Amino acid sequence: MSRKKRKPILSELRQIALPASIGFLFNTLFNVVDSFYAGRIGTDAIAGMALAFPVFLLLIALAAGLGNAINALSSIALGKEDPTAFHRLLKNSVLISVVFAIMIPLVAPSLARLVFDFQGAEDAASRYAMRYIQTVMLGFGFFMFNFSLNGFLYAQGNAKPFRNFLIVASLLNIILNPIFIYGFLWLPPLDTQGIALATVLVQMGGSVYLAYKVWHSPEFKRQELKETAFSLSTIRELMVQALPSALNTATIALGIFVINYYVQRYGGTTTLAGYGIAVRIEQLALVPTIGLNVAVISLVGRSFGREDRTRLYDVWKKATLSGLIIMAVGVLLIVPFAPFLVALFDRTEDVVAAGSRYLRIEAFAFFSYIFLNINVSVLQGIKRPGFSFFIGVFRQFVPIWLFYFLGTTLSLGVDGVWWGIVIINWMAVIILMAYTIPLVRKVTQSFNEASS
Numbered sequence: 001m002s003r004k005k006r007k008p009i010l011s012e013l014r015q016i017a018l019p020a021s022i023g024f025l026f027n028t029l030f031n032v033v034d035s036f037y038a039g040r041i042g043t044d045a046i047a048g049m050a051l052a053f054p055v056f057l058l059l060i061a062l063a064a065g066l067g068n069a070i071n072a073l074s075s076i077a078l079g080k081e082d083p084t085a086f087h088r089l090l091k092n093s094v095l096i097s098v099v100f101a102i103m104i105p106l107v108a109p110s111l112a113r114l115v116f117d118f119q120g121a122e123d124a125a126s127r128y129a130m131r132y133i134q135t136v137m138l139g140f141g142f143f144m145f146n147f148s149l150n151g152f153l154y155a156q157g158n159a160k161p162f163r164n165f166l167i168v169a170s171l172l173n174i175i176l177n178p179i180f181i182y183g184f185l186w187l188p189p190l191d192t193q194g195i196a197l198a199t200v201l202v203q204m205g206g207s208v209y210l211a212y213k214v215w216h217s218p219e220f221k222r223q224e225l226k227e228t229a230f231s232l233s234t235i236r237e238l239m240v241q242a243l244p245s246a247l248n249t250a251t252i253a254l255g256i257f258v259i260n261y262y263v264q265r266y267g268g269t270t271t272l273a274g275y276g277i278a279v280r281i282e283q284l285a286l287v288p289t290i291g292l293n294v295a296v297i298s299l300v301g302r303s304f305g306r307e308d309r310t311r312l313y314d315v316w317k318k319a320t321l322s323g324l325i326i327m328a329v330g331v332l333l334i335v336p337f338a339p340f341l342v343a344l345f346d347r348t349e350d351v352v353a354a355g356s357r358y359l360r361i362e363a364f365a366f367f368s369y370i371f372l373n374i375n376v377s378v379l380q381g382i383k384r385p386g387f388s389f390f391i392g393v394f395r396q397f398v399p400i401w402l403f404y405f406l407g408t409t410l411s412l413g414v415d416g417v418w419w420g421i422v423i424i425n426w427m428a429v430i431i432l433m434a435y436t437i438p439l440v441r442k443v444t445q446s447f448n449e450a451s452s
Contacts, residue, residue, distance in 0.1 A: 020159040134193075165210060180195070260275075275354060307446075382443050
């Protein structure tokens with residue numbers, strides 16, 4: 001691992017963030033296509049997908065948490081020029097992925113049923129949700145492998161393979177969804193189970209492709225991997241780094257359970273369907289910032305490994321400014337066209353009204369996501385991810401009483417849920433930045449200054 005001449009920060013941010021953003025755009029479009037076809041099945045089906053989304057997010061939280069941990073720790077190993085640590089992380093991450101791939105299909109279905117019952121789901125929507133989530137769980141191992149393998153590629157500054165996989169996966173999903181949903185030749189109609197089956201198959205193909213790309217990546221050495229042993233200390237290090245990230249995402253899923261509960265309470269199935277569609281649209285606006293988050297973990301991790309304080313701070317500042325500019329464009333595109341965008345999925349008048357109302361209120365929270373996600377990525381890059389879990393708990397559990405206060409006590413109904421999300425996000429930004437700024441200063445005060 002020879003030391004390479006570093007590029008300008010904005011150039012490195014683009015190198016990682018742009019392909020990562022394109023990849024996540026297609027990943028979001030993948031989910032949008034799922035919602036589109038669920039809408040063709042019926043309002044109960046799309047409501048079922050909205051019910052299943054937080055359970056799916058819990059599963060993805062585990063995979064993404066491990067991927068973020070691998071990205072951060074591998075980036076630090078590259079910054080320190082430590083190939084042994086890099087390959088030890090690789091071998092032990094595979095073992096972790098295999099264990100979770102076996103465990104999740106055994107324990108998660110019962111959890112899903114409890115979640116759907118908690119949200120007060122109507123019987124038809126609950127059946128569609130259960131058929132979807134049970135099938136996805138069977139292929140969970142492929143999600144784990146894909147996020148893990150991609151973490152090693154991101155650490156090397158290579159976001160293109162994951163981008164390529166997600167583009168192809170999205171295109172295949174467009175073809176496979178109608179085949180599995182409506183049936184073809186000997187294959188019976190599978191409705192939402194067919195949506196899940198299409199997802200599992202493309203993830204399986206992605207695991208093969210990404211394994212090939214890691215195997216042939218510049219920093220990978222077969223002999224080094226062979227000589228590296230399984231290590232409990234490395235597994236512990238990965239899990240310590242991964243769990244706060246995973247739990248932070250998991251709290252988002254738990255927060256969606258709470259949101260779904262209050263949406264059902266104040267608005268019913270049509271409002272829930274509108275919210276489910278609007279969240280997919282919102283994700284499209286947030287996609288470019290996800291690429292920035294990935295780049296920040298990689299670049300801050302390398303700067304941390306090199307003990308380069310100046311560059312670390314420059315990455316932080318420039319990524320935040322870039323994210324705010326991108327989000328301003330997203331707001332300008334979504335707010336005026338919200339009814340048209342929601343109607344692409346479901347033309348039911350109440351569904352369109354509910355989804356549009358959510359997007360136009362949620363626009364006040366869009367910029368908060370930049371500060372939240374960039375600061376969480378910085379904490380991951382300096383191996384201090386724990387506080388992100390606290391912020392996740394704060395953001396998702398305070399609404400339990402706030403939604404009731406706004407929706408019932410102040411009689412705002414479902415608008416109280418939407419405004420509650422805005423209030424909580426900005427409160428979380430203030431708390432997170434008050435914690436992150438002095439912590440980074442303390443962690444890096446002994447670093448040698450280096451020119452960026």
